[in-house]
Amino acid sequence: MSDSHERSEMEREAARRAREARRSERASTPPVLRMEAPPASTERPARPAGRRPATPRTPLSSRLPSPPRARRPRGVRRVRLLFLGLCVVLVVIVGWFLNALLQPLGGSGSGQVRVNVPEASSTAAVGDLLARDGVVASGFFFKIRAELAGDHFRAGTYRLAHGMSYSAALTALLKGPALPPSVEVTIIPGKSRYQLDRLLHAEAVPGSYLAATVHSPLLNPRRYGAPAHPPSLEGFLYPDTYQLPKPLSISALVADQLTRFKVEMAKVNLAYAAAHNLTAYDVLKIASLEDAEAALPGDLAKVASVIYNRLALGMDLGLDTTAAYAANNYSGNLTAAQLASRSPWNTLNHPGLPPTPIDSPDLAAIEAAAHPAHTHDLYFIVRVCGNGALNFTSSYPQFLLWSRQYDAALAARGARRTEFCGHG
Structure with a gap:
């Protein structure tokens, strides 16, 4: 027991001297920042009881706080958002305008419409005329298309269609009048066959309106509750303004009146x-x-x-x-x-x-x-x-x-x- 005790005292003395030597060495040598690699051994070194393992120090540069990021003023952000919103609205408006103007899905229309273009009609007047008769969707856009193309139209009567695209209407108009010159006839409501016969005779229109309005294969009065053989077509001759080819034909006028009557009468709830x-x-x-x-x-x-x-x-x-x-x-x-x-x-x-x-x-x-x-x-x-x-x-x-x-x-x-x- 005494030997081991003496050895222990000696060992402690040796350790003390070794520590003092290391302290004096560190005091005389300037500190150097070194990054030492871990030992190659995979064995974990024993640690003294009651002490936490040393935590590696983070380099100084990584511990410094990052400089604050510059923030844009709120007013600038709002201006940018407003500008972007205006750009989107502008793109939508331009897209709508071009679609309405160019009509990529437009066609040649359906049915038949006779349109009379008067002498010295402006492009705007022609556009309004076509829009009124349902040939094109907008007289305004038709005017723009025609002016962009530099097109001008001849006076006369054209055979067009309902719901035509602007390009199809322009193409048809540029071909020139498809029908002979026409005359406009206005029949006033409340006029009898006798009165209209006198008016047409006064205008030197050949033929007899009275004779032409006794009966017609275009209309059967019995479908409307008339007797089997009514004396005339009085009441079925619809009053309106009609565009008829020259020279004026009474039979053509009567045909248009009867056709128009059937269209208008179908709208009435009886x-x-x-x-x-x-x-x-x-x-x-x-x-x-x-x-x-x-x-x-x-x-x-x-x-x-x-x-x-x-x-x-x-x-x-x-x-x-x-x-x-x-x-x-x-x-x-x-x-x-x-x-x-x-x-x-x-x-x-x-x-x-x-x-x-x-x-x-x-x-x-x-x-x-x-x-x-x-x-x-x-x-x-x-x-x-x-x-x-x-x-x-x-x-x-x-x-x-x-x-x-x-x-x-x-x-x-x-x-x-x-x-x-x-x-x-």
Whole structure:
């Protein structure tokens, strides 16, 4: 035991001296930053109990804080975002404009449309004309396309189509008029066959309008509730403006009128009239009476209401215009004999509706006849100095009072019409 103790003391003394030697050596030698490689041995060195293993020091450069990143002011970021948003909107607008202008999916259209280009028409006027007739989608974009191409168009009548692309319409127009020169004919609503025959004869149009409107293979009146053999096509000759080839042909005019009538009549809902036991032909009769009696569109449905109410009560319609039709006298001065005529068209002497319409009504009058105003009125009369307006009432004494006022105004004006007192 003593030997081991002495050796232990000696060993401790040797270790102490060795430590002092190392300390003195480190004090005399300047410190050097060294990175020593770990020992090649895979064995882990034993560590003294109660002490944590030494943690390798991180190089000084890696422990220094990173310099702060410069932040852009919020205003700059907002400006950039706004600029980017405007760029996106601009791209969308340009894309839409080019698509609308170039129409990459546009075609040659469908159906047929006759378009008359007047003399000295501007590109803008031609574009508006095509857009109005449904040939192109926009007169504005058509004008741009035509001006970019430097195109100019000749006056005349063209055969085009509905829904054409701008390029297809330009191509068709540049080929020149496809149809011969045309003439524009306007048929005023409320005019009878007799009146139109006189007008066409006065314009030196060859042929007879009366003869051409007795019947036609283009329209069967029985489909509209007319009798098997109506005396004429009165009521089916739709009033409108028609573009017809020169020289004007009455048969071509009648064909266009009948074709247009079928198109317009198909738009009318006849359920209300059917509920009152009226056919489509009866509706045409009522519409023709409205057009003959009412000068203002706002009075059409009111006149129809009076007719419906009188029919429901079994009263005579008592309309002077039917006596004028029966006598073919449209001067406004019916004779006593004409007013007393026993013609079935004279509703002063015959109950119910006349056998046929007394003129050709337009769509507004037909719609009013199919959907009359809901009133209890039984009478109407021209309003003195009313510029064509009518007075309506359900009272017969009131009607008589207005009648006396009208007669007095007529006498004071020397038998001149009293509707338009401001016109002399």
